[in-house]
Amino acid sequence: MAVWSWLTREFNVSAGQGQQAARIARQGRVPMTQDTPDDPERTQLLEAMPSATVPAGEALAAGVQLGHYRIESLLGRGGMGDVYRAEQLQPVRRTVALKLLRAQRMDARRVAYFEVERQLLARMRHPAIAQIYDAGTTADGHPYFAMEFIAGSPITTYCDQHALSLRERIALFVRVCEGVQHAHQKGVIHRDLKPGNLLVDEVDGRPLPKIIDFGIATATAAGSGGEVAGTPDYMSPEQAGGDQALVDTRSDVYALGVVLCELLTGQRPNANGETAASGVHTLRLPSEQLSTLSPVDAGRIAQARREPLPRMRRVLRNELDWVVAKAMRFERNERYQSAAALAEDLQRFLDGQPLLAAPHGRGYIWRKFAQRHRTGIIAATAVVLALVGGLALSVYGLLQARAQRAIAEQRNAQLERVAAFQQSMLEGVDVEAMGVDIGRDLRTQVARQAGGDVPAFERGLARTSTPDVARSVIDRSILANAERAIEHDFANDPALAADLRESVARVRLALGLPAEAAAGFAQVADYRTRALGASAPQTLRARQAQVRALLEAARTKEGLALADTALRDAASLPAEDPLWIKLRLDQADAIAALGDRPRARALLEALRADAIRLRGERDAATTEVTNSLATLLGRMGEPDAGRKLLETVVAIRAATLGKDHADTLGAQHNLAIMRIMTGDKAGAVAMQRELAAIQTRRLGAEHPTTLGELGNLANMLSDSGDNAQALPIAQAVVDARTRVMGADHPQTLRGLLNLSSFYARSGDFARAIPLQAQVADARVRLLGPSHPDTMVIQLNRAATLYQAGRAQDALAQLDRYLPTARQVLGERHRELMMGYDIRAQAADALGNATLAIASYQELLPLREVALGKEDARTIDAAWQLEGLLRKRGQAGAAGELRARYIEPLLRADPKTLGEARLAKRQDIIDTEREEARQAVR
Template identity: 50%
Template structure:
């Protein structure tokens, strides 16, 4: 749901609060960024495991390169153990194989903790790579064979891995070919050998991951671990590549396979336990029909997996090489050793290997029987007809692919510039004197908006009708083309049309591939992304959770499943359950960090969601750090005007504004609004978001005239395009009301706030956080407008009750209503009540004040005034000297926006009391 209307954070709603510790991965790391380990400088913590921590580091000499360092925490090593460790280091460094991450170096920290320096690999875990790329069965097996070859190479060097799992086998594409790299090879072996004489040697022998661990490695067989333990782990990995889940997942008792008291369920049986439609979807992911997959597994690959995972290691494959050879025999249609021998099986393999020769012999025999001439004639006719049909189908697919690429490459910015330049050329040739008025008209118009309208009404609508008319007999191609049209509609902000078309696409895929098929779920995600703009978060959340129930069949880490979970967290947050939404985003990001490289686009999107929510919850400093980092990464990787870069740029500007770096925020936001208008058009939804944000920042910068004009333009466009009760229109109305109040135009502000309150109570409900914000703002405006005391007090009581119930005692809005109450008591002459209120506010401010920050002068002034009026002049003078005088002594050019706001508040309140300072 990128680019939703919730992005423009108004200063009236983007208020600071604490949402709890984020629980960053780096907390408690043994080595801080910048620390030195010999020739290496630590850069960042990559992850933790039972054996220690893994860091990304830079090698400083004799060459400069990025490396991974695994620091073991098992035990400090004495001199003898360090000697063992040095021997193991030499052993590991001898491994040279394309499928093994090279070990460069090893050593120990000054405290005696051992570490390994390894090749830094940027890739995805083995299972995630296969699922994300949709690798068919044969390509998966070919990739797995290369993994087995790497394991065999290590075994020949005398090294056992002991922890083979997807996270320790990273796959990256090199020159279009997947290349696996096994990491952490021999770490457990090295540690156990170096500590063999220590009291924890037995414990380290069992180091590994339970779900992939052999029975003997788990200590269940009473024998020492040898290379066949790695063969067992390879069997579990192969099981997961075939069935999409590990052995036992989905059973009533989710125990690891090696603890099972009975034979492990074969992959074919595991797939049959999937929900209806999911088994067919799994077959499609492997590039086979469901009957063909069932036949391949039951007749051959089930036997291979079960042999590799025998509880008795003597019955397993004797080596990783033997397992690789077995799989290569499968790919070559040779009989497998694991399959019980039979004539039928051997004959079937022979026929598949020699199918062309057998088919030719059969054709000859048939021709002899029924008449050679007639048979050959009929065969030739059939071949010609089939070839013609296949050629027509291929031509149609090429045309459809061309049309699809043309649709998705539409650039409204370039089209708008082309229209403008074409008008200039024509007018220049026909009437050069009319060029100046034309330039004025073009400056006031938006060529991108014109192009966007033409694309939507002429090209996309025409394409939709053409697809329905000309591709009715090609439903698969029609669905693909509809999806392309809908993607363009979504990018152009034509959300209602996009939602309708994505629903049609999802319906087709649900009928043909199943409701839980990957393409169906992907279309549902795009449908709900468009739906958010049209229907708001309520209906969107319901639709997302229905999709998520089906997406559970996809493996964790699958991009489609992650996107569905991401949409759920954002919708929960937008619905008003912000702590739960934030917690969901934190958990999702933490989980995906365990499976992805730090620059993975999915990971960056999740970090951006979290940063936005943290900003809304008041964690401005932490959110700004996230967006500063994301903006630099995306600008470098994608370019300065990529849509993802622009989205991050806008959120960074908002966080700078919340953090009170208003000058930097306005500068960045002006650039973004101009780029967005040029690229997408002045009335594109994301341009309206950026212009709304710019107006809010101008308000904070006290550029009131420009801010008001811009807010009114954005409000008019949002009401016209999306309706008066749309979330964006209501948010802009709130910001405009706040601006009018800042300019003391209270009659206009109060009317607007009253209308806004009715709309938010009707649309969101009276206890939604956004509704509560307006309740608090309305109380402030009534007080500032000096409305009758009973009216003001009634609104204060209502707003405070809601703030406490919905937002909590520590929320800034709750503090704001306490501040309004204190000033109201002061104006009403309730001196003792005002003293108590201001004292509590002052104590809270002192507790939260950072070193070097001045006291809150407006609170100090209120307390001093209340003390003075209640007959305590000495105490009032002391408070005034410590909390207020600094503000009046500060030079004019040194005053910040907050300082000027404080001076305005003091002047306004003093004016009502008839005395200033």
Template identity: 35%
Template sequence: MRVLPQGPRIDMTTPEPSEAAIFNSARRIHAPEDRDAYLDRVCGDDRGLRTRVEALLRIHDEEPTFLQSPAEEFDEPVGEGPGTVLGPYTLLEQIGEGGFGVVFMAEQEHPIRRKVALKVIKPGMDTRQVVARFEAERQALALMDHPNIARVFDGGETPAGRPYFVMELVRGVPVTDFCDQNHMTVRQRLELFVSVCQAVQHAHQKGIIHRDLKPTNVLVTLHDGTPVPKVIDFGIAKATGQKLTEKSLFTGFAQMVGTPIYMSPEQAEMSGLDVDTRADIYALGVLLYELLTGTTPFDPERLRTAGFDEVRRIIREEEPARPSARVSTLGRAAATVTTNRGSDPKHLGRLIRGELDWIVMKCLEKDRTRRYESASALARDIERYLADEPVDACPPSPAYRLRKFLRRNRVPAVAASLVVLTLLAGIAGTTLGLVEARRQAGLAWSAQANESEARVRETQRAESEAAERVRTAEAEAEARKQEKEAKEQLALSSSVIDFLLNDLLAQAASRAQADRGFEPKPNLTVREALDRAAAAIGDRFKDRPRLEAMVRQTLGNSYRQLGEYDKAIAQIRQAADIRERALGADHVDTLSARHSLAVAYRAKRQLDDAIRLFDQVYRARTASLGPEHPDTLKTLNGLASAHLDAGNLDQAEALFRQVYDARLKTLGPENPYTITALHNLADAYQRNDKPAKAVEIFERIRAIDLRDRRPDHPEALSTLNNLALSYWRMNRYDKSVPLLEELLAATKKVQGDGHPHVLHVQANLGVNYCDAGYLREGIRLLEEVHRDGGKYPDLRWVDLQLVLAYVRAGRAAQARPLAPPIELEARHKPPPGGLGLASVLSLLGSVSADQGEWVDAEAKLRECLSIRESKEPDAWTTFNTQSRLGGVLLGRKMYKEAEPFLRQGLAGMKERESRMDVGDRFNLKLALERLVHLYDAWGKKPEADRWRKELEAENAVGKK
């Protein structure tokens, strides 16, 4: 982003008389008509001021104890001003004022000298509710630590007992003004907006909803010439999962909180519906709308002059114009708006039309369940747009728009059916069918016209014309068949939507649960809702098998995503069986269900079943669709993944190569699907002990990422991780460690400290440090992950790595407490008695041996040796286990029993020395040392001297 000059600071003061003075005067006027006349006079056309004062008066009238103590009778509050000293802070000038607080620029003298912003409650406004809200803002800011959120430094009370807090002084201007003053392009505005989203995501992760996001609460300042947005003013923030303060932060029932222009429909509803983080997503959508178009979704002047209830109705019911459409209606303002964006009206409209329209309108959905699920999801979609990748947002389907239209207008059934016919192209999968049907019909009609023309001109070609008529009739019949199928598919999809709305989503309401005979549960989980919906199927669709199959497959896929694999398999298997009976084994819908069933088998680790079913579906799709059809390749990719999971590495590698070659041929080298296939192939190389090949591919993909993506893009980070892992497998720690350090910094920036992805990367870096010989640094990182990642099951592997690091550092005593849970988990992990268990037993045997617990060490190593002799009898690790078991017997002074294990173990390792990595050769030295110790302890000096010479020779080789 180019360096931009800083614009002037915006004056944030509010015109007098102040809100506090108006409130204090009006509350003493008891006659309603006199009070209204007074408010008409002092508020004038300022509807926002009038609304806020009336809200305070309603609370005052309805709650006699609203004030903590009787308010003083005064016309104008007397409070702090320039020169006032509060603790170590001297107030310099007032820089902002809101309904309840005043913001000053202040100077701190000690312990450091700096300028800060100090916010204090106005005199006369220190009511219970206002104090709680003020305290909530301080607590909200204190919870957060993000470069794009103003930091809180300190807090205290004035001599009069009114609270204040001290925060970072943000010398910035509202984000919209900054962008306009510096003529920032749409791309630059979007890049700045991504940082705002990341700040809001940080607040949400801390359990804080801002509830008043708007340009004046997003200020932009320059740091080293780079624009940096700062989110400020958490004065009406709301906690999602914890108390913001020990005092009660209470937003009154039917109280509208926020700024109407940026307020979500649920905030305007004032119905008691709990406002969650998606209200901030709506406000971000309004802000993005304004950054793109120079105006807000609803006319600010109209909202300012409308009555209270009309404002609420507009926000809740009216659909705003798409941003691209709004640009075309700007009139005389269009020239200024487009110039500020380095564009012209025609080009700006084209630029916004499509994906940016979709992104903004997804944020502005009236139904909050259709908005982005998080601010980070919104940021990722903006990044996809900037990287020319497909975005998640898309226009609402015609079926959804039809449903909204019918509910809003209650049109008669006949009219509704006509609307349905006009929206046939809307359901996913139906579009292609109808387009093809219409194309075939068009070809048929065109052929008929050509036939008539040809008959007039060339009567001698009667035979060919007759054949053309036959083809025309066939085309017409095929078109009618496809159109009928499209209509049936539409009806099926609409019925599935009805089922999901009425039997699944409607259960969010307690009344709907009671109507279905269930005990109302206000916190019904998704799993419980799915169980109830599945039970409701029964014989409901016995006469509509295709609909039942679609519903069951939908429920099954939902169960799978929740990890309920048995329930998923049961539902999807029924769907597949129903479709096979109704449509045939090779019908496209039957194969779709069988593919989903194979995916569920793989998720449950029933890999034999997954491989068998993937293979069946792949063969059937190849026969009906062709070997290079996207669905065929999707199934082939699933088959390869199942083989990879099962350890069939050669088969997996070959199949991933087949997928990649096909996508390279049909889509080109840099299509995202081709790159994904290449990524999978590299992963197979890595798992199949071919790290050099994996490195070559991951370096190619990373070059593409660096060219086309932001450094912190999720796909770029994934590539970086796999590249580092491949170098690690090659013992190239000089490459893997810097890559992982870069990855850790980038992942922290995107996810924040403590996120499981961050902990995974930190653990990988710790392992690499240990393997590179930096045990102290590696153990420190692994200990941090062990401490912070205990609640994440996917991070349990770190405990094993920490034990290994302790053993290598000679700190086995610290490893001992970690051993029992590690062994227990290894014994329960499939496959039973596998090499994974052998590795754990080998390591824990070392821990016991280092502690002198010889009996326990012997038991573990004997079990480990038994597994390895069964699973990999020719591996050098099996013979190393023999030598280590001999060492344990030596510790027990069982010299005769130890000798064969020690000699056979060393001989087997030396025969397989060429298979050992450089980093594993130290095991040969240890095996020789054990033999020397055996014969020394046994009193067999000649044998001890013989092996001592071999040990010296091995040490000499090691020094070279």
């Protein structure tokens, strides 16, 4: 029985911690045109005069290709056409929304509308408007165009799911108004503004609204005035009245007023705008909408907007009622004259300025002034009292002090902006690439100035880590000087000094100086504990960064203790707070790094369930937790479970961040590993080749990230049977890592282990065994004798010794390490099962049937629990054990094994078996046939 598959290589698994700072928050997504409770009625296209209907065509099936696009699924159907989710195949690959005119009989009017819609969209370029990419026609002449796919939620859904405050909702709505104003400036009236057409996505953690579906806006440019188009609940009176010649940009302002009312109170206005009753036009305003609800329901709505109910009623009644009323006036001339005017008034509300829509009495204007300048009024009152008391000199001194404070505050703000700019510049430095450049420049200079010394120089440089040189130079020349300047120049402003020190620490963490970063974060957190308290969010943020830096510096026990303390201090944070989730994730990662993987898994599973419940599956913090759990499952010997989670992570990140985003590539990297671990060799190699090519192009051939991808490619090629192609790649990776990172770096040691396994597969044990001993010695020295990574190399050494014909040495190695490995790695780990397999084979080869039987008896239940009763490896263990038992004369026990594991495989239809089970079936048949012939002889 072959054991080559158990000569395990180690893959570079990116957990997405520390090196990838941008964390983009996502949740609550729905497809671009999917109907939701916020969009109760589809857009309607109603004929004012009877006309022949246009029969609807059948929806396109998934996989159908239109031009450069392949249909994936139907998103929705409207009056003008169908919208599909599709994949653009060339010149770039991306997901798009593809709109197709589906009428079987296309009259010239509809084709003209469709063409006008495409042209209108193509003219608009605004962050809040979905962008058009391309257009074409099907083989039978049906026009279509491809546009930006928005994986967002209707604006009302997004605000509710994220519990946005009243001010946050209004700020988001202002951005919608700006997009509508852009469309109006291009001559486009949307005509169907409603939550379902105002989707909100997130970019860099900030909500970004997108206006979609300008499908009926074409009537502005090409309509005949005979159609009523839009959604009834959001139509302006003139739009619903049928005379489309009266529809203008103020009709969209009316619809924005309806959406604003819904954002404020969770309800649309009862009437379609103002209604005519006895010659008087009436409208139920937001505060009146709220008053119609029960106290419980009204309180729930206010709480969701993070406002006390009395204050919310007061704000609506005194100000926001006026905005909604002006936007929804029955007479167009009385509305806001543009979406920009509506946005300006809402911004005035946010800034505490008097509203243009409000009745401008002196009392209202004075009240707004007082709200904006409350502190100043209090100070002014104190000044008046001082004047009354005859303290003119004190007043003068106070005014001078305030002026000086204002100047100081302005300078501090400027300094913070400069510091933020410098931090972003330094964080973006690629130290690994800088180290490669330093090495290259040094070689060039030595070759030019002292050519004869090049060989000696190369030997010295091979023992030097040039990225560490680059880090040291930046740290000493820039960051250390910055710290001294902070100490000297900001001694009298400790709060600002702490902020600047935090900026320096974040740069150090990004540059790969975690120990120095941890010291900086500790200093910041200690000051904020004294000034603000241990439970203050600013303090906890610095503590969490300190924990992460300690973990990256391999000071795991210290990091775990600090994480436990910070979690106790953070008990008052809301359960959904990302900082609370990060601290729990750090705690689990530390426990896993210390070797207690079962406990870490339980913590991560509970944390993921909480994150999904509280923030949604698509949220950035949730995907980070899912990624960590998936990689841990893979390390614990459960790659199928890990792969399933990573497929989800990759899909979410591709949809929310883009396919070429660093976080998406990191998840794909891990997924490729899980594919090879679950037997999908072709899929894994294809994905890994693509990742290696991308990183070589982006970062260079000797960048550590590139080397990690090339190392994984070598592993996958070897697993796929192409050992000859894998060996030179693996050797090149080891050489480059030794030059770039140093001989004892974990990545260098991992490369050596992989290279040794390739030599073993090639039968070159004279090279394989010393390399494995070198890795084992380094890991014992660096990680300790009981670390999971140390256990992995010790078990691999036993497998290689056995393959080299040294069965007795293999048994001695396993006797020494197998009991500890079972405790450290867990009973589902593939290396543990490999160890029992090798022990059984080595014992059998040495004639120790008792030990061989005992080993298979331990291995069989392990494989059945981890892999399943029908897995080829489980059946192999049962078959080997059956043969040994028959030789011992234990026919009954052997028969039970055969009936449970082997006979079902032999009776199965070969067409229903996978590759591994089919091969094992044939192996059993061929071997037993040969054994029968031998018995006859």
